[in-house]
Every structure is written in C-alpha cells, then in structure tokens.
Amino acid sequence: MVKYDSETALIVVDAQNDFADPAGSLYVPGGEEAIAAMNEHIRRARAAGALVAYTQDWHPGHTPHFAQDGGIWPVHCVAESWGAAFHPALDVVDGPIVKKGTEGEDGYSGFTVRDPQTGETSPTELEGVLRERGITNVVVVGLATDYCVKETAIDAARAGFSVTVPRDGIRAVNLQPGDGEKALAAMQDAGAQLA
Numbered sequence: 001m002v003k004y005d006s007e008t009a010l011i012v013v014d015a016q017n018d019f020a021d022p023a024g025s026l027y028v029p030g031g032e033e034a035i036a037a038m039n040e041h042i043r044r045a046r047a048a049g050a051l052v053a054y055t056q057d058w059h060p061g062h063t064p065h066f067a068q069d070g071g072i073w074p075v076h077c078v079a080e081s082w083g084a085a086f087h088p089a090l091d092v093v094d095g096p097i098v099k100k101g102t103e104g105e106d107g108y109s110g111f112t113v114r115d116p117q118t119g120e121t122s123p124t125e126l127e128g129v130l131r132e133r134g135i136t137n138v139v140v141v142g143l144a145t146d147y148c149v150k151e152t153a154i155d156a157a158r159a160g161f162s163v164t165v166p167r168d169g170i171r172a173v174n175l176q177p178g179d180g181e182k183a184l185a186a187m188q189d190a191g192a193q194l195a
Contacts (some may be wrong), residue, residue: 002041002044002139002148002164002166002194002195003048004044004045004048004049004050004139005048005049005050005137006048006049006050007134007136007137008048008050008051008135008136008137008139009044009050009051009052009130009135009138009139010042010045010050010051010052010054010139010141011037011054011055011110011126011134011138011139011140011141011152011156012041012042012043012052012053012054012055012058012090012141013054013055013110013140013142013143013144013148013149013152013185014029014055014057014077014142014144014148015034015035015038015054015081015086015087015090015143016056016057016083016084016085016086016087017085017086017088018057018076018077018083019031019076019077019143019144020032020034020035020082020087020090020143021040021087024076025074025075025076025083026073026074026076026173027171028143028171028173029174030145030171030173031087031144031171031175032087032089032142033171034141034142034143034168034169034170034171035049035087035089035090036089036172037141037166037168037169038090038091038141038142038167038169039089039091040160040168041089041139041166041169041171041188042091042093042140043091045139048091049097050139050191051130051133051135052093052094052095053087053095053096053097053098053110053126053128053129053146053182054086054095054097054098055095055097055098055099055100055110055142055150055152056077056084056086056097056098056099056100057076057077057082057084057099057100057101057159058077058079058099058100058101058102058107058109059077059078059079059084059101059102059104059107060078060079060102060103060104061075061078062080062104063101063104063105063114064104064117064176065101065104065105065106065116066143069120071082071116073180074104074138078102083114089179093180095108096124096125096129098110098124098126098129100113100124100154101113103173104116105122106160107148108147108148108150108151108152109124109148109151109152109154109155110124110126110127110148110152110155111123111124111127111152111155111156111159112140112151112155125160127178129159132136132164134159134163135145137161137162137163137164138153138156138161138162138163138164139163139164139165140152140156140164140165140170140192141152141165141166141169141170142169142170143157143170143171144170144171144172144173145170145171145172145173145180145184146172146173146174146175146179146180146182146183147173147182147183149165149187150185150186150187152182153165153192154186154187154190154192155189156192157191157192158190162192162193163187163191163192164192164193164194164195165184165187165192165193165194165195166194167184167194168193170192192193
C-alpha cells in the first residue's frame with residue numbers, strides 16, 4: 001500500500017486522450033482502465049495532504065519527435081487538440097500541470113525535455129515546484145510505463161527523491177514485447193520501489 005503525506009507528491013503522467021482513449025493516435029492498451037486506479041491514488045493523496053501534480057504532452061503540429069517529421073511517433077498530443085486534453089474520466093484537481101514538448105522537444109520525463117536533434121536536455125519546472133513544497137517522496141502513475149512513466153521515475157530518483165511506482169496506475173505501450181517489464185526493471189535499478 002502506497003503511503004501519502006504532506007512530504008509526498010503524486011505525479012500523474014500524461015493521462016491524455018491520445019494515450020488513454022482507444023480512439024487516440026498513440027493509444028496505450030488498457031490506458032482507460034488505469035484511469036480509475038489513478039483517480040484512487042489522487043483521492044488518497046488529497047485526503048492525506050499530499051501534492052498532486054500532472055504532466056501533459058503539449059506538442060506543436062510539427063516536431064522531429066513525430067514520424068511525419070523524421071521521428072518515430074505518430075502525431076499526438078498537439079497543443080489545444082482533443083488528443084492533448086486530459087482523459088475526461090481523470091480527476092484533475094488543483095495542482096501544478098507541467099506541459100512538456102511545447103517547443104518540439106522529446107518530452108518523456110516530467111523533469112526534463114530533450115532536443116531530438118542535439119540530445120541536449122533542459123529542466124522543466126517540476127523539480128523546482130516539488131522542492132518549494134518540501135517534497136521528499138514521489139509516487140508516479142500514468143502512461144506509458146515504458147516511456148514517460150519510466151523516464152519520470154528515473155529522473156525523480158536521480159534528483160534524490162524517494163520514488164514509488166504503483167503497478168495498478170500504469171500501462172505500457174510495448175512497442176517491442178516485454179518493453180513494459182524492462183521498464184519496471186530499469187526503474188527498480190534506478191532506486192524506485194514498485195508497489
């Protein structure tokens with residue numbers, strides 16, 4: 001059982017229509033089923049006085065991140081589109097929303113974005129927000145296990161936060177069979193606890 005308190009932040013990663021809805025352009029199998037578990041974590045976090053933060057892919061219409069422009073992904077989560085909106089079943093409560101990939105970067109982690117051509121990374125505002133609130137523990141749920149959840153959890157551990165990833169609140173894309181399990185192992189290797 002994941003514990004929440006005032007020194008803990010729940011980070012809800014990319015629970016957006018393009019990932020969580022079967023009609024989304026980059027649908028994560030079972031993504032809509034994970035929303036209910038995310039909501040339960042949000043409810044428990046709020047009841048315990050924990051911070052709830054959200055990340056949101058928020059891409060321009062053209063970016064080297066997309067296959068049409070030389071990347072590997074279908075067009076997804078274009079700013080202001082239906083696909084970029086949070087899934088309607090998700091409980092979005094008062095809390096910071098970190099938009100990533102806004103300038104066409106790869107926005108896998110909630111903590112950093114990466115230039116897809118140079119590989120240079122730069123921070124988002126997420127770590128600063130957590131430090132300001134005195135957060136020491138981070139719980140990560142969302143989509144997808146093998147990309148944005150993994151990178152967010154690993155970056156959180158690198159930054160010195162104690163990290164927990166509850167299996168009920170995540171789902172994997174599995175572009176290659178077993179990617180989700182490999183991601184879980186990578187998060188554990190980085191110091192995250194699976195729950």
